Amino acid sequence: MSNQPTQAINEFRSNSSFDTDLMTCFIRGGPENVRNHRAAVTRVEKALGLDDSWKLPPQYGEQNRSEQLLQGINASRVMLRDQNDHGHELFHHRTYNYQLANAGAFNQSLVIFLPCLQYLASPEQAAEWIPKVRSGAITGTYAQTELGHGTFVRGLETTATYDREADEFIIHSPTTASTKFWPGSLGFASSHTVTMAQLQIDGKNHGVHAFLTQIRSLEDWKPLGGIELGDIGLKFGYNAVDNGYLRFNHFRIPRTAMLDRHAQVLPGGKYVSRGDLTAMYAIMLKLRSIIVNGVPYNLAQALTIATRYSVIRTQGLGPNGLLAIEIPILQYKSQHFRILTLIAKSYAGLLVGRNLEAEVSVYLVQLTKGDHSNSGYMHVVCAGYKAWASQLCADGADDARRLCGGQGYLAMSGLPDIVTHLHGTPTFEGENYVLWQQVFRYLFKCTQQLDSGGRIPKSMRYIADGFQEYSSGNGRSSIGLKCTAHGRDFLDPIVQLSFYRHRSLRLIFATSAKINRDTTDKEPTTAANAWNRHMMSIIDAARAHIEYTGLEAIYAQLSAIPDEYAMLRLVLDRLMNLYSLSTIINPYTTAGITFAEDGYLSFSQLEDIRGLADELLGQLYFDAVALTDAWDFSDASLASAIGCYDGDAYERLLSWTRQLPINMKANKNDGVFVPAWRGIIQPMMDGLKVEAKL
Amino acid sequence: MSNQPTQAINEFRSNSSFDTDLMTCFIRGGPENVRNHRAAVTRVEKALGLDDSWKLPPQYGEQNRSEQLLQGINASRVMLRDQNDHGHELFHHRTYNYQLANAGAFNQSLVIFLPCLQYLASPEQAAEWIPKVRSGAITGTYAQTELGHGTFVRGLETTATYDREADEFIIHSPTTASTKFWPGSLGFASSHTVTMAQLQIDGKNHGVHAFLTQIRSLEDWKPLGGIELGDIGLKFGYNAVDNGYLRFNHFRIPRTAMLDRHAQVLPGGKYVSRGDLTAMYAIMLKLRSIIVNGVPYNLAQALTIATRYSVIRTQGLGPNGLLAIEIPILQYKSQHFRILTLIAKSYAGLLVGRNLEAEVSVYLVQLTKGDHSNSGYMHVVCAGYKAWASQLCADGADDARRLCGGQGYLAMSGLPDIVTHLHGTPTFEGENYVLWQQVFRYLFKCTQQLDSGGRIPKSMRYIADGFQEYSSGNGRSSIGLKCTAHGRDFLDPIVQLSFYRHRSLRLIFATSAKINRDTTDKEPTTAANAWNRHMMSIIDAARAHIEYTGLEAIYAQLSAIPDEYAMLRLVLDRLMNLYSLSTIINPYTTAGITFAEDGYLSFSQLEDIRGLADELLGQLYFDAVALTDAWDFSDASLASAIGCYDGDAYERLLSWTRQLPINMKANKNDGVFVPAWRGIIQPMMDGLKVEAKL
The missing domain is CATH 1.20.140.10 (Butyryl-CoA Dehydrogenase, subunit A, domain 3)
Structure with missing residues (x-):
């Protein structure tokens, strides 16, 4: 039984029109990249105990919110360590399982916090702080979004008021809506933030500026006095990271904590602008290009699962029930059309992303030379492709999930997690509808x-x-x-x-x-x-x-x-x-x-x-199987009972089902889920008399 | 601060063009229905401790799989009890929070198992079993779908082989793919199933028939010998119910356990067909019409949340940034267009569902008179509207989620749960692409x-x-x-x-x-x-x-x-x-x-x-607010921090966030999430030396 699905998949593999390994090299930028990436992913998966595809991945078991978060923080630690030990940056923009950087607890520090220092700090500030970030001695995130304020930065309410006598800024959250809300890793994993706040001097508002703010003690990790913070709870996806909230109660930081490459407050309160802030856009553009380059991988993950499943799954007697035997669902044109056009979109995303990356690189070099002439155009390009790619891939992955029918609805298919991860991308780093309007402007x-x-x-x-x-x-x-x-x-x-x-x-x-x-x-x-x-x-x-x-x-x-x-x-x-x-x-x-x-x-x-x-x-x-194989996703990175390379969907799904802790525990009690039976069902059957509160 | 949002919402309420209460009566079928339903929902919410909208709903806290399921089974018990105590059937087709019947652990018994007996059992069988189902003395579900077989019923692999000597059927799962997989409440909440299996007599296959099968002891709830079963784990949605798996190992049932209204096996093995099985379709049609009637409520729930939030949320300086103050996001035409056209779809679904319900009622009466002339047409109508309504509402609710930006991505918005619930409906009770083909056929x-x-x-x-x-x-x-x-x-x-x-x-x-x-x-x-x-x-x-x-x-x-x-x-x-x-x-x-x-x-x-x-x-x-108010959803049934009637989204969201167990626990430890700090972050900062496995 078990080798039938493998045969079905291998029939596709042996009939593909191109060299899959060569395509992998094309996708991943050459054979050396392929080798290095495989090695790094293998090390991380092994360290996390995910290297046996017949073993139930822990996230499908009994984790509550705290345990999900712990698993995520630990995975982030393992990736960081692998980078340090082996001298690479392969997990900067994508985690070992291809989620975007902001899904990794310590990635915020490198992908957002660090660039903020690079672009916004004065040379003196940079010299002091950047080495600490790189070494991991401090971890940081970027605190812009507030409960009541998102894309429209000028609307932020958090204030940084200059106190002349103490020569300090007082950071304060004056309203509920001004609570910092959503920054990744803010809940429990960051010691510092770059806090965006309205600069006030002598009652005059100088607009939003960036302040380097230590929020936790490095000794015992306790929030400093005047800081309230924590997790914002379960989300549609991204549950391995502690998106957080943060309130300031007249929290004091030194005057020198304002990142002052572009504007400075002198002792005594004189405000000096040193030039325009367009460099700030460079960070945003870079982040958006990372999204454009990242999301096709997630779509391709979903399609790898859906394609393999569509080859091994048979159903129905052919179109209009006209044949004598059940056929693979991929043969039905509705399935065939959707799978292949989605695969085409994943490659379209890859190529667009590659083109964009090249444009962004050129632009960033121009910027360092003080040439801002391309800024308007590049802003539009990055905004537009971010909106395009994020929606394309989120919608596409969800269709891939639907293509797997009931099994795609199971957490163990791996698809819900991929889909919900992608569904974050149309919203963050600029809501797509806002971005489209910016493009048209x-x-x-x-x-x-x-x-x-x-x-x-x-x-x-x-x-x-x-x-x-x-x-x-x-x-x-x-x-x-x-x-x-x-x-x-x-x-x-x-x-x-x-x-x-x-x-x-x-x-x-x-x-x-x-x-x-x-x-x-x-x-x-x-x-x-x-x-x-x-x-x-x-x-x-x-x-x-x-x-x-x-x-x-x-x-x-x-x-x-x-x-x-x-x-x-x-x-x-x-x-x-x-x-x-x-x-x-x-x-x-x-x-x-x-x-x-x-x-x-x-x-x-x-x-x-x-x-x-x-x-x-x-x-x-x-070519369908080879076109998805070529993305080179390991079984562990897909975490899918129905999408593994060998195609053995039913055996693995049954095996993982049997390993579910709720079933293992029930089996120890002769097949009874005791709290449900004792607490609810038995008394109910005895006359529906139970009053037990759960 | 806190009454600003209420004012914004009330401005809409007082400017609506129609009487909201009258619309509620129109939607719910008259004032008496409205009163009865409100009273029942209020009782259930109170019994479940959900009646304070400032209290964090438990599902947003620290529940693992087992705890989710326990909460769901308990809620189902409370609904069943309310129905018994107050003599109504208001929760038959929809739970107290408007999920479809199959989201309630004991609803399967009444909505699927019971009709199977009504349509497929002989009068003698019906007389024996139906009272037990109605009283709750046994709980049942319908076991058709297998791991490898869904919509195509003839492809089922489970066998029921007649053993002449014992005068019994031997139910058996011959392959992994034949494992029963997906039936609701099968994991832990059902004592019986109607099992669909290939009837085999003397080596001859008579096709798929229905067998009443006891799977658990009513004494101690243990699975009977020859039965393996359990939960199929976390799903995209529907996590309050124990969709399950079931394997038979040469499991014996008496010959009289075959539901024999339409076909019978006589002692000795003679097979007698008593007529056609089209009555079976009646169950399917009814279930599909329940879906068509149910999903507009879920879309309307999502829109109630999204509309209220769109009125109180201000963002940006108007279209193209041309105004001087921030305006409610509903004023932006992209938001306005999407919200109102989606509201229009929810009402379209309501009216189509009402029309269909009337047609189905007429048809079911015809059927009882032996008039099958409308069966082909009614099959198409129910299949088509099921495909139409389920996709319309699933896509619409997801767009409602996106309309709430980052907040819509939070579990506490209530939207992810509504969306994922709806995303089940295009797949179950006939996969939509299959249904569209049947319509065209x-x-x-x-x-x-x-x-x-x-x-x-x-x-x-x-x-x-x-x-x-x-x-x-x-x-x-x-x-x-x-x-x-x-x-x-x-x-x-x-x-x-x-x-x-x-x-x-x-x-x-x-x-x-x-x-x-x-x-x-x-x-x-x-x-x-x-x-x-x-x-x-x-x-x-x-x-x-x-x-x-x-x-x-x-x-x-x-x-x-x-x-x-x-x-x-x-x-x-x-x-x-x-x-x-x-x-x-x-x-x-x-x-x-x-x-x-x-x-x-x-x-x-x-x-x-x-x-x-x-x-x-x-x-x-x-009219946007009144058109969603009119559906009459209680705050508890929405379980949304951003969608309550009073519009106080930010205060409630911050309050719920502070109540998250992970934050409450951290606060007891001076704001530190101890396992993350001690186990991961502190050692990592001490030189990234930790080896601790989680």
């Missing part, structure tokens, strides 16, 4: 520049190119334009890019025109109403822009693929064709109607596209 | 009947009416048809129904034609391939059909609204107009492109629709 400014005969950044050239054709007639001049491609033309990236570009330009110019039309006077309220009235179009336009530039990035990456990976071009081309074409006709595409509503693509062209997508699905069918 | 048969000049059931008349216009030209004859409405015409239900009908007919006939075209010979494989090739279109067509008939049902309900609710027509009309129109232009509509791809609706008509939807959103803005 930039696009809108571009159209205004063009309207007034001005120039726009060359990175936005396609908008300038489209200005003549798309801007007249109140942005409706494009209605009536028709795509001239047909049949196999749609496999040509240039053709694909042309209708993504058309859609983006049409929506940008038409939406801008609507806003301009409704902004009838110079009153801010009128302008706000005009913007608000067309908000849904604004979001569609912003998304269309990012989907167009994202597709450009994907094909740019494929065109520049290094020679050693040339053998992968065929399958990657197919996959990106599938991504690009299926996005148009996938029932779940957000705002899919915008591809068709203006008649640019005719019904018969859409039918051509459906036909080609179907053809690509056929070509990629036997 | 029926539609396809209708088109085949029409093709061959036959007649179809009069409930499908619109398909017969559309035959001439839509079936020719290989189903493409409708391409080129144009909607002639414009402007305010689109507020007319008849106009709205016309384009929902057009879309449905176009997709049904075009998809049928494609399948016929590709079914080039009589080989089952060819037919299966043809079906498979067009599966995505099949699902779109099935959904379009259900969305059309659903809209018909909605307007039928509104037209027949009782006089005493006439005052509600204005707001309900607005709401259903919004539902109907926004479905077309909502970016998240599944297969939204199918409204536009054939040019039936022109771009300018779509812009008209967008304008009208925006107008409706404006008219309904101040």
